[in-house]
């Protein structure tokens with residue numbers, strides 16, 4: 001943790017003092033796991049390939065942002081999205097010319113515990129960056145978990161018939177992030193549903209409940225084609241440009257989010 005915090009603070013210091021204060025975004029990506037045993041052998045997982053987070057990160061870097069990429073170990077990485085998942089690729093380093101290294105800090109997580117702890121650390125470290133900081137929360141975060149204290153230490157025995165597990169609700173950290181950890185940061189959350197009939201209602205409810213600046217609503221089966229950005233100024237449908245094979249929905253999405261962030265920064269200075 002100490003080492004992570006040191007790297008984090010150095011990254012933020014470097015970027016917030018360069019070019020008259022660069023904007024910094026924390027992109028979360030991939031799904032969190034819920035361990036069933038303290039000495040974990042089994043866990044419940046949340047679906048997310050990490051594609052959204054990785055593609056969004058590339059677009060944020062292109063737009064001049066410094067990115068803290070908080071990602072699930074083993075999921076899709078920026079600039080490697082179309083390459084096979086091969087640890088050999090990690091042996092390559094960015095050349096200085098690309099200048100990407102100073103713009104991207106990658107921090108991994110696996111469990112819901114690690115994710116929440118890291119998010120808090122990042123939010124508190126970004127507090128002084130104020131309105132120039134952003135949270136773009138694309139990670140698929142578990143809604144239910146086994147609290148550490150009620151978790152068995154050792155591997156659950158398999159010989160005693162069917163298994164009953166009671167899962168508690170994960171405390172909604174989004175409200176705490178907005179009100180305590182980083183109240184001045186621009187905050188974008190995501191809402192994922194598989195039933196399109198309830199998606200917009202749920203997203204609108206989340207916007208009000210968590211007081212985020214926008215909620216990106218997406219349906220599982222169409223998430224790569226279109227999303228809807230829900231905010232107090234109305235709903236905007238963002239689509240991938242179908243006639244361009246190399247186009248991704250994140251290209252247009254990040255353009256819109258960056259625009260909204262610029263307006264937010266201007267308004268906070270008035």
Ligand code: 9Z3
Nearest residue numbers: 048049050051052138139140141190191192
């Ligand atoms: C999303 O909705 C992301 O867009 C996806 C991206 C996970 C669908 P992939 O990683 O997919 O490209 O395969 N993320 C947020 C999902 C989520 O857990 N949202 C919570 C909710 O819907 C709120 S934090 O309740």
